[in-house]
């Protein structure tokens with residue numbers, strides 16, 4: 087039996103992970119399940135999986151959580167400190183599936199227990215890459231990339247030497263607006279942005295896919311996870327989302343990982359690593375897919391990948407600023423406060439201000455994050 091904690095259990099990554107566990111419950115002991123505000127939903131999952139503890143980040147939801155857990159043996163807790171404490175209980179594997187920089191501190195807490203961490207929470211790595219990786223090293227943790235692209239690259243690198251890599255190619259679906267004109271993009275609504283052509287995911291990452299900021303964040307994520315140098319990382323638009331990413335070696339061989347657009351595949355690869363496990367995913371039907379196509383990204387219409395590249399090249403606090411400004415701008419777009427094209431424009435404006443000096447600790451990253459959020463909100467109020 088292996089122990090597991092799922093940070094962000096009520097989200098899309100959480101649901102895919104629990105779906106895999108549900109098929110073989112006897113193999114897993116669930117330590118902690120966490121959510122932000124969905125207390126009743128979290129309680130039902132905690133009872134179903136006989137978790138040790140359920141934690142909501144939003145303290146106002148604790149009474150609801152307690153009530154829904156009444157009569158069960160599951161402990162209830164709330165607040166950001168409780169999230170970190172639950173993550174520090176230690177588990178053989180922790181799935182980091184909280185959305186946004188809010189996942190950084192609990193993910194770090196899990197890393198400091200030295201187990202395996204299946205990292206979906208890309209914003210944590212973007213905001214605090216060097217610090218997070220130093221902690222992985224220091225505490226002997228194992229970081230398993232869960233984002234489908236990074237999981238693909240991770241798989242393509244197995245048994246090879248990273249020094250032999252010529253190129254790492256991140257594939258991007260291009261999102262729902264791939265063929266839209268600038269004029270159409272300016273009028274794009276949240277409902278339209280939330281309709282991803284290939285993947286079913288949480289709202290924030292779905293909007294990030296539409297702006298291509300998701301690929302920008304993944305570019306930074308890849309830079310931290312696979313140190314081949316920024317000039318060996320590239321992005322190619324591949325609308326079918328069949329090839330999840332590729333690694334080209336110096337002998338001219340390119341290895342690719344293919345699979346259905348179903349996050350249960352990369353999550354299963356992390357849960358079973360270094361072995362394999364069964365999933366109920368529909369296998370690829372290549373004759374039905376017929377064609378795989380590839381395009382260069384258009385950074386005129388979708389400037390987010392350029393912004394991310396410039397932020398990681400600038401280094402220091404710039405990626406944390408990029409991420410925080412983007413999180414606030416996406417929220418504002420979803421709330422109907424700004425236009426779709428304003429998301430990247432606002433991030434660009436925040437990056438053109440004086441960037442704080444490089445954060446050296448987790449607290450310093452969180453301070454940059456908080457300050458950037460406040461400044462971005464202020465900028466949006468005065469827009």
Ligand code: NDP
Nearest residue numbers: 094096097098099121122123124143184188206207287288
């Ligand atoms: P969702 O929005 O579906 O779920 C987010 C989870 O995080 C929920 O459990 C939510 O709780 C919790 N949460 C939200 N805000 C906070 C907070 N402030 N403090 C603590 N917990 C919080 O997101 P996804 O599952 O889509 O994405 C999760 C992460 O995985 C993101 O970083 C995303 O980029 C990454 N990822 C996701 C993929 C996908 O297919 N979904 C693919 C690759 C990467 P509640 O439900 O109570 O709000």
